[in-house]
Amino acid sequence: MIEALARQAKWREAIEEVRFWKISAEGPRLFRHSVIDLLRNAGHACAEALMVGDTRSVALLSELIDWPDLDDFLAVGTDDDRFVIHTMHSLHESLQGN
Numbered sequence: 001m002i003e004a005l006a007r008q009a010k011w012r013e014a015i016e017e018v019r020f021w022k023i024s025a026e027g028p029r030l031f032r033h034s035v036i037d038l039l040r041n042a043g044h045a046c047a048e049a050l051m052v053g054d055t056r057s058v059a060l061l062s063e064l065i066d067w068p069d070l071d072d073f074l075a076v077g078t079d080d081d082r083f084v085i086h087t088m089h090s091l092h093e094s095l096q097g098n
Contacts, residue, residue: 002038006045011056012013014042036077039064050091058095065089081096 002021005014021035043064049057065088067073074082 002018003041003045005048006042006057006060009049009054009056011060014060015063016028018042018060022066022068032076032084035067035073036081038071039067039070040081040084047088047091050095050098058092061088061092061095065092 002017003083005011005017014037021038043061046061046064065085070085074085077085
């Protein structure tokens with residue numbers, strides 16, 4: 001759902017969903033691979049939006065890279081997953097001027 005909201009540029013709604021899942025006690029622990037897919041797909045949507053000048057996607061990107069226990073999720077991901085997440089971090093840092 002979050003990925004679909006991001007693709008539709010419904011940033012506020014996507015952020016609300018991300019925040020819900022970030023505090024959910026059972027969701028992330030049960031669906032580790034789904035969280036990785038979510039981060040990749042929603043992060044990609046943020047990057048695409050930025051390419052066309054929609055800076056509202058930065059708020060969602062911030063929420064995604066601030067996922068609790070992100071390193072634990074990356075441990076079950078692939079090298080490609082880790083590359084994408086690290087690229088999202090780099091993109092976010094460059095947008096923040098770091």
